[in-house]
Amino acid sequence: MNQVNYSITTPQAQLVRVAEIAAAWHGRPDKLMDVILEVQHIVPALAEDVAAVIAREMGISQNDVYSFVTFYSLLPVRPSGRHTIRACSNAPCHVRGSKAVMQGIEDFLKIRPGETTEDGMFTYTLCSCLGICDSSPAIMIDDKPYGNLNYESVQMLLKRYIREDVDAWNR
Ligand code: FES
Incomplete structure (x- = not known):
């Protein structure tokens, strides 16, 4: 089967919304659960760009975001296939x-x-x-x-x- 690169690019409007949600809790890593729970209604998966926005706006590392999501299985890191x-x-x-x-x-x-x-x-x-x-x-x-x-x-x-x-x- 011909494989092509599968890069996830979350639509800009969704990223803006994610940024707004995460920015409300800048400097509050204890609110990561709340942010993720809200974000999962907006994006289908925790793509790299979504994790980067959350991390930047909350002032935490992207690794922290991934570890948290993986631990709690809150969001897939990739969307399901078609x-x-x-x-x-x-x-x-x-x-x-x-x-x-x-x-x-x-x-x-x-x-x-x-x-x-x-x-x-x-x-x-x-x-x-x-x-x-x-x-x-x-x-x-x-x-x-x-x-x-x-x-x-x-x-x-x-x-x-x-x-x-x-x-x-x-x-
Ligand atoms: S055991 Fe496979 S369909 Fe029932």
Whole structure:
């Protein structure tokens, strides 16, 4: 898959709003939680530029902002991809080959569970039973379930998503 650099640039209007919120608590690192809670209604992720604005306006280090957010899992540091892939990791799927399906996803997208592709197209996670064990091994992409997959077919499916040609796919 062709990977492009995935740089997050938060819209200027959102950064201005973030700056206003953070500036109200300049010199008050104890208010970081309040600032983050308010900011999460404005931005989808704690991108580098958002963390930099909060740090600058509050007079604290950017590392402090990241550590805080990571510790409390308040905001993702990257937005989710356009499509979310959930691969079932429960036993029925496992015995019918989910490991090969997961390997197919990981080899094709060059990401591991919990990660997002560099181009922001896919976020990949593992999950519990999707309720379609009769078609295992199964995954979901966004709200669509796909079953009876293997190493090759899951890659074909992902290619269809990249080509935006998923309607013709037969489960
Ligand atoms: S165990 Fe995988 S779909 Fe049920």
